Amino acid sequence: MVPLLTTPLPVPHGFTTRLGGVSEGPFASLNLSAATGDDPERVAENQRRVLSAFGHPPVAALKQVHGTQVHRVAGPGLWEGDGLLTRTPGLLLRVGVADCYPLLLYHPQGAVGALHAGWRGVVGGILPRALELLAGWGMDPQEVHLAMGPGIGGGCYQVGEEVAERFQEAGLPTLRPDPQAPGKHLLDLEAALLLQARRAGVREERIYRVGLCTHCQPTLFSHRRDRGRTGRMWGLVMLPPR
Template identity: 60%
Template sequence: MLHSPLLEVPHGFTTRAGGVSPAPFDSLNLGLSTADDPANVQENRRRVLALFGNPPQAGLCQIHGNLVHVVETAGEWKGDGLLTATPGLLLRVSVADCYPILLHDPVKGVVGALHAGWRGVVSGILPKALALMTSHWGSRPDDIRVAVGPGISGPHFQVGPEVLELFEQVELAFARPDPFHPGKYLLDLERAIRTQAQREGIRPPHYWALGRCTYADPAFFSHRRDQGQTGRMWALIMLPGP
């Protein structure tokens, strides 16, 4: 389990180590939507949740968009982001190349978890979540911490001109031509996320990125590298329980 030095609440980013699943899902696969044996996935989930004291959980049926929910109870919501001020409620998102983003406002006592693939980034899931924290709880950008977990890095994230055009429209096209594939581009998604955070008033000391690539680093699952035959990781965060 990996952690951010910015976040002073229980949280973590899982890797692929520490579970019971066989290859190609070895070993801490947390995705029930994969072809792994569900019994393996449930045991892997049990191990992760035990680290947090088995609290009630809020999860997502992820749709690669920018829909963010304010939640107060355990359950599952359709969308790609969760925010809560409920102590003891564990938020989680699932990833395997997309970027997990964890949020914490220590002043207002709010946490959030976002699933940010390229569609979520270009449609502004992070700015939307930050605006919702402000409107719902009165959070100030100066106070919010943003922690970005492992995701596919620019040198390995190839996109076509139609995707690049969408990022150009919102001035987030941090890309260069792919030297080995004419007409394709290598897009730096984490830089786009960081730029969005800065535009929304997040102070540089309050932004942290792990800086490890799911595609290049065998410690992580990668949907693109493994051509879909791979597991899923979680990013989790909660306010301490009463």
């Protein structure tokens, strides 16, 4: 069985690690993306193992572009953007990550969501956008449950002045000067996401954090740590099948 990181989110969900697959070398072992240069047959077997943990349901997936487009979907398929929402029971939503944050949402009125949040998505407001779309379905953001998977931590994510200015302008002062590199900053994406969630009304007791840094944990893939030659993990969520 493929190991999954889970939270108290009260629907089927999980975040994969790099453990439990068949890939080798820099992709060892549970790489889930064929776009990395890994052997496609090994990737297909890795994906099969993960999907078997959910009963091989239909899947809605993304061609991710580091933006803020969130799609409301009713069935399986592939969409260009960085977020998915559905009210369809038994439809598995997935996002791919290797330092960016996978966010999973659940609303008790019957909706789930999966978001890919890198710095562009965070500063652009992909999480507030998804919560607005749920509100458009008549679903109060205060009732949302939010699970935050592993991502690059604030002590490991160095950015330049341009990115720092974007976060300051967006009212997300979740940076500090890097003491080891003049003119550089350390950006805490998780803190920025938490700030956005609280501002939107998500209750503290309904925010669940895995709390692992991809850059620090050898059991997780990290694009930055591994200088671009690495695998990808998934964040997955679905409403229980009827």
